[in-house]
Amino acid sequence: MSTSTEEPGTPDRAGRRPTIKAVAAAAGVSTAAVSQAFNDKGRLSSTTRRRILDTALELGWSPSAPAAALRSARTRTLALVVRRPTDVLGADPHFSELITGIEGELAPRGYGLLLHLVAGAQEENVLYERLAAEGRVDGAVLTDARAVDPRPALLARLGLPAVLLGAPDRAAAVPSVGLGQQGAGVEEVVAHLLELGHRRIAYVAGPEELQHTRLRHGAFDAALRAAGVRPVAVLHTDFSEVSAVAATVALLDTADRPTAIVYANDSMAVCGMGAAQRAGLRVPRDLSVVGYDNLPLGRWLHPRLTTVDQQVQRVGAAAARVLLARCGEDVEAERLDDRPRLVVRESTGPAPRRPAS
Amino acid sequence: MSTSTEEPGTPDRAGRRPTIKAVAAAAGVSTAAVSQAFNDKGRLSSTTRRRILDTALELGWSPSAPAAALRSARTRTLALVVRRPTDVLGADPHFSELITGIEGELAPRGYGLLLHLVAGAQEENVLYERLAAEGRVDGAVLTDARAVDPRPALLARLGLPAVLLGAPDRAAAVPSVGLGQQGAGVEEVVAHLLELGHRRIAYVAGPEELQHTRLRHGAFDAALRAAGVRPVAVLHTDFSEVSAVAATVALLDTADRPTAIVYANDSMAVCGMGAAQRAGLRVPRDLSVVGYDNLPLGRWLHPRLTTVDQQVQRVGAAAARVLLARCGEDVEAERLDDRPRLVVRESTGPAPRRPAS
Structure with a gap:
């Protein structure tokens, strides 16, 4: 497989296509260094990397998407597909909490979260097929475990790393992450x-x-x-x-x-x-x-x-860690040995003798 | 540019590589129909599309990411980069509302929202460069317009369609969407x-x-x-x-x-x-x-x-529509000619004569 980032046949948006060699020459580095700068890999200093990126921007050069895909199968993107009416997403802070927990692990590693809202099970399954086929994500967090849930088997078939939010279940085709003793x-x-x-x-x-x-x-x-x-x-x-x-x-x-x-x-x-x-x-x-x-x-x-x-945030974070580890990142999966716990505050008190009428 | 989805040089995860022809033959359709099924384009009935996708799954065939990228530059993904501490994201339902509004336009069109949390301005800018370089998104929604904001110029340079959430500003390098008379x-x-x-x-x-x-x-x-x-x-x-x-x-x-x-x-x-x-x-x-x-x-x-x-949801929806139109989708940009309005409910009342002490 070629690792060249040059694709002479693919014109840029303006119709011209500057070459990686021109960028390398203008920045005074090798073409490999240009690749490294865009991949955020190698041992470039941040100053050199900035200079290369700036030069590339100036010349209007960027690695084409196909070249980038060939160069690295990693998308640094995880999918979160939510099967809810869009208005309930807004109303229920549960998902903000979950996303916060996931993002807490993703953000420091430069990963993004691809959020899709779907109306039904069929749409959700077709989406996973498309995301897998197009290589859009490295893995997926499955929410709202169903009593009968075909998704773990589907994602295993698609070869897409996944983690299921829900009670631990040894029989499932993908690991599940959640507090025990729901x-x-x-x-x-x-x-x-x-x-x-x-x-x-x-x-x-x-x-x-x-x-x-x-x-x-x-x-x-x-x-x-x-x-x-x-x-x-x-x-x-x-x-x-x-x-x-x-x-x-x-x-x-x-x-x-x-x-x-x-x-x-x-x-x-x-x-x-x-x-x-x-x-x-x-x-x-x-x-x-x-x-x-x-x-x-x-x-x-x-x-x-x-x-x-x-502990919605913590469960989200733990799920993200399991998934990141399965995507080849160097993270240790956290063991959630906790269970849901009552927090007594002020909205509960002794039962009234008789209900006020 | 070739539209073939066959990439004999790219083995699948298991090392084998079934061909698109085998899928087409097994499903009793043309190879073009297989492409259409994965692109969700063309005039396939949903039954035929399902049959093709199921056959492909069975045979373990999927279009490779580079082929998919060559076939279509569209990622059907828009970026939303949020510069907030992760814990505030969870605390403030504002972003749930915004995402709800955006998703309301994206979901029916099969688009996803790539959510990235970043800590600072430099990190945000480098991220846009990477997303543009790797062809991960078709466009970006810019949040939290700054008094001095370098992002519109950056995204224009990167050739990435963008829309800025904020007061309408004719001078900006990208369109801004927000209620007038803030x-x-x-x-x-x-x-x-x-x-x-x-x-x-x-x-x-x-x-x-x-x-x-x-x-x-x-x-x-x-x-x-x-x-x-x-x-x-x-x-x-x-x-x-x-x-x-x-x-x-x-x-x-x-x-x-x-x-x-x-x-x-x-x-x-x-x-x-x-x-x-x-x-x-x-x-x-x-x-x-x-x-x-x-x-x-x-x-x-x-x-x-x-x-x-x-009208956070409505602004999010309007921003999504502007961006989708700029990404070549057939949507009409909605004109937001409204302004923020006071909603008087019960938490305001006549001023007390003297503050209770």
């Missing part, structure tokens, strides 16, 4: 509320088809059942603020309304708390509210939000 | 507060070097001055929640404390409101609070947040 956080929430005397507890969950929705819902039911308590209600939502408010209003509008509501994420909990306060209820005196995620905002609200810390 | 929102805020009787108004601003910080600060000062009022204080922050809380606590701890605080974004306003409530102040009875951004969350808080709608 149900542990919800169990702690239920124990905390029971200890505060709550017996009428409702759960505002996420979409039913997501793995973590099922895990947490199962843990919620089991923990209550073990205490001989039946949940007031479990309502599924699409994670949007509107549906969080609607679920809260519906729950509070019943005769036997809950004294505590547990939400599947902090954004929904904040909206639910606002809806309860607007209905004249004091939090936590009349209603206890629990979130899930431990987003930064929850610490500053009044009252401060009780929530489950699932 | 100061209009702040002017409306000041007029609203003055009408409510406030005379002690403080401003919690963003980092001083950002263009919009200077524009809004200037508008804030000018609007107050026109009414013969002096600002109580203008405090600069790094947009983080911690500094928003610190600024609020400092402002409320003075003898001549403000009766209204205007924040440069909604996240900081939410934190500030929490800090004020925690200090025993009622919002808006003792203190009026105004945000900036009109994030979804503000609508659901109690009290609902008065804010300035600067």
Whole structure:
């Protein structure tokens, strides 16, 4: 395979094509040094590298994309494909947290994150095929592990390194990264509320088809059942603020309304708390509210939000490290031996004797 | 230029290299149809396209990256380089909103957004050079217009289509997209507060070097001055929640404390409101609070947040459309003839006669 960066047959945008030799001559270096400057490899001083890049810019020369691709199979790009309506992406800071965690590992290594939003499973799969076929990325972070998930097998077939965000699963075709004992956080929430005397507890969950929705819902039911308590209600939502408010209003509008509501994420909990306060209820005196995620905002609200810390940033960082290692980078994969933990703040308190009416 | 997708000299990962002809024969189509299936071009039915892709997967054939690059210079990828500490990215939903707006235009067209986080200006510039040199992206969205901004000239030199998020500026080397009359929102805020009787108004601003910080600060000062009022204080922050809380606590701890605080974004306003409530102040009875951004969350808080709608999603979408058009896509650039507008909700009210002490 040739490593030449010259492609006489490929004109630049203006129709002319200066040569790498001209750049090398003008900068007073070898053509290999020009290649190195663009690859950010070799032992060039930063001064020399700058001079070469400036000279190339001046002459209007750049290595063509095909030459660059031939020269290095590495794209220094990882894919993150999110299967959510675009408006929920904006509403739910969960993804900001995840991206923050991933970027914390990528940025110092000069990697970028290729973000794609897709509407459905079929579109997501076709996208991985295209990204693999065109050599656009070195690997992919798979989000929202499904109960039945064809993606790990697909990416293994495509030969694209991948990591799945979700509960550790030895059977999966790609490594999965997530906190163990996913149900542990919800169990702690239920124990905390029971200890505060709550017996009428409702759960505002996420979409039913997501793995973590099922895990947490199962843990919620089991923990209550073990205490001989039946949940007031479990309502599924699409994670949007509107549906969080609607679920809260519906729950509070019943005769036997809950004294505590547990939400599947902090954004929904904040909206639910606002809806309860607007209905004249004091939090936590009349209603206890629990979130899930431990987003930064929850610490500053009044009252401060009780929530489950699932360390989204840390999971994102760990996933990025696993993937970087699989892409040949010299990083050690971090072992996540932690589990989700309850963070008790101010939005939970003793159950009221009787609900305020 | 050849459009062949066959590269006999380039072995696949397993060392073998099935040919495009074998795929075409097995799928019962022409080699051109195989190319079209991978390019997502031509007039293939989705059934035929799936069959071809499945056959290719089965045989382990994929177009090599160099061939794909030769075939089409389009990467269907746009870059978004963010110069923020990674932790602020997670804290500030502004970027989720922006990305949501951009993705709303990109996703339906099969485009991805390449997100890079950089620490400084030099790193950002080198990154654009690399992305251009390696042909990784078709264009770039430039965020956080600086008072002195070398990026438009750099990207023009690199021949990389770009769009700058910021106030329209005819002199810039690349088109800029943003709402006009950036100061209009702040002017409306000041007029609203003055009408409510406030005379002690403080401003919690963003980092001083950002263009919009200077524009809004200037508008804030000018609007107050026109009414013969002096600002109580203008405090600069790094947009983080911690500094928003610190600024609020400092402002409320003075003898001549403000009766209204205007924040440069909604996240900081939410934190500030929490800090004020925690200090025993009622919002808006003792203190009026105004945000900036009109994030979804503000609508659901109690009290609902008065804010300035600067249509972040719509600006992101408009920027994406300008860039897609410059990348040769058939989209019409939307004209943003709107300006930021005050949205009055519940967190602002009449000024207290005397501050509660």
